[in-house]
Amino acid sequence: MAQSVKLSGITKTYAAHTVLNDVSLDIQPGEFLTLVGASGCGKSTLLRIIAGLEEADRGTISIGERDVSHLDPQKRDVAMVFQSYALYPHMTVGENIATPLRMSRLSTCARWPLVGMATPGRREALASIGKDVRAVATQLQIEALLGRKPAQLSGGQRQRVALARAMVRRPAAFLMDEPLSNLDAKLRVHMRTELTELHRQLGATFIYVTHDQVEAMTMSDRIALMADGNILQLGTPDELYHRPASLRVAQFIGSPTINCLEAIVTNGVVQLIGVPVANLHEAEHRSVTVAVRPEALRLHAEPGDVTLQATAHRLEHHGADCFLLAMQHDQERMLHARLSPAEASGVAIDQPIRLHFRPAGAHFFAADGLRIEPPFDESAAQAITQRQVGMSA
Numbered sequence: 203m204a205q206s207v208k209l210s211g212i213t214k215t216y217a218a219h220t221v222l223n224d225v226s227l228d229i230q231p232g233e234f235l236t237l238v239g240a241s242g243c244g245k246s247t248l249l250r251i252i253a254g255l256e257e258a259d260r261g262t263i264s265i266g267e268r269d270v271s272h273l274d275p276q277k278r279d280v281a282m283v284f285q286s287y288a289l290y291p292h293m294t295v296g297e298n299i300a301t302p303l304r305m306s307r308l309s310t311c312a313r314w315p316l317v318g319m320a321t322p323g324r325r326e327a328l329a330s331i332g333k334d335v336r337a338v339a340t341q342l343q344i345e346a347l348l349g350r351k352p353a354q355l356s357g358g359q360r361q362r363v364a365l366a367r368a369m370v371r372r373p374a375a376f377l378m379d380e381p382l383s384n385l386d387a388k389l390r391v392h393m394r395t396e397l398t399e400l401h402r403q404l405g406a407t408f409i410y411v412t413h414d415q416v417e418a419m420t421m422s423d424r425i426a427l428m429a430d431g432n433i434l435q436l437g438t439p440d441e442l443y444h445r446p447a448s449l450r451v452a453q454f455i456g457s458p459t460i461n462c463l464e465a466i467v468t469n470g471v472v473q474l475i476g477v478p479v480a481n482l483h484e485a486e487h488r489s490v491t492v493a494v495r496p497e498a499l500r501l502h503a504e505p506g507d508v509t510l511q512a513t514a515h516r517l518e519h520h521g522a523d524c525f526l527l528a529m530q531h532d533q534e535r536m537l538h539a540r541l542s543p544a545e546a547s548g549v550a551i552d553q554p555i556r557l558h559f560r561p562a563g564a565h566f567f568a569a570d571g572l573r574i575e576p577p578f579d580e581s582a583a584q585a586i587t588q589r590q591v592g593m594s595a
């Protein structure tokens with residue numbers, strides 16, 4: 203049955219280096235929770251601590267109602283799926299999948315090659331193991347591979363076998379450490395869908411580690427975005443994308459990356475190159491970053507828009523979208539805009555271009571990187587009259 207996983211104050215230090223800094227997290231039963239962050243942020247260490255493969259210096263881990271902080275990995279009722287698959291090369295697929303059940307359902311004596319055959323109950327236990335192995339192989343559509351060795355499988359098939367070996371134990375939670383990173387790009391996209399579907403079918407708790415924000419965004423119920431051993435933000439993919447709590451979160455989530463424009467604040471008014479774009483209530487800010495998603499930059503202007511003047515530099519065609527890179531005048535900064543192919547067809551490379559955005563659609567971050575919320579009400583909008591940013595007078 204799916205169980206909750208609760209982490210309280212997990213801290214881990216290697217030599218003088220703090221890898222996890224008082225991390226707390228409540229994962230709901232049946233939730234798909236992704237730990238995402240740049241390489242070295244501590245996500246694998248956190249997963250290994252949940253699995254019991256590493257010990258935390260401080261903090262507790264509960265799975266369901268049980269405090270498992272000091273339990274051996276095999277007693278925690280979790281199954282780990284590794285990036286490397288970690289299959290036994292000398293065993294067949296069937297034997298690989300059966301291994302966790304043989305360990306839990308057969309006594310040490312019954313596992314011995316010859317002597318074990320006489321152990322009472324062995325035959326029945328093996329029959330039930332075989333039945334469960336076939337059931338999980340059917341669910342993952344790998345029945346035909348049960349007699350093969352791992353070396354005779356493709357990467358995607360090995361990944362399924364590793365999943366089957368985890369599933370067969372019906373664990374309280376699945377812990378997955380970059381399980382798709384060894385697959386080619388097309389198969390990775392396919393396996394994302396399969397894993398999400400599998401999660402739905404099993405209704406199990408999944409804790410998934412990746413450095414790939416697209417994987418995190420497409421698969422998760424919630425994402426914990428980590429940096430330097432801390433959770434920067436915990437929320438749904440939608441929350442992290444549309445209401446990033448800090449500039450670091452805004453810059454990590456989304457591809458192409460968000461456009462960051464530096465603005466100064468004079469008497470509570472945010473000015474981009476001398477042009478007011480928003481009013482702030484808080485008087486204490488001196489400078490803010492105005493961050494604009496690539497899809498929020500448009501070629502056509504609407505009333506109340508801010509306009510950036512730039513030179514079109516390059517167009518990348520991605521089928522349904524085109525990414526425009528344009529050098530913003532005066533700033534020597536490359537802007538990224540996501541355009542439709544129809545819009546992009548009118549863009550002339552190396553020619554001046556105007557990119558427009560709605561101030562209320564931008565994100566504002568204070569000098570310390572934390573999100574601020576300028577009020578975009580009618581009166582504030584009316585107070586902003588001149589919005590031609592970066593244009594020659």
Ligand SMILES: Nc1ncnc2c1ncn2[C@@H]1O[C@H](COP(=O)(O)OP(=O)(O)OP(=O)(O)O)[C@@H](O)[C@H]1O
Nearest residue numbers: 216221239240241242243244245246247248412413
């Ligand atoms: N056994 C260890 N001894 C010393 N330092 C370690 C050990 N394991 C991990 N680290 C360090 O802890 C930090 C976090 O490592 P971790 O593997 O958790 O990062 P990660 O976010 O999973 O990165 P990646 O995506 O590259 O796997 C890194 O700086 C790493 O070098």
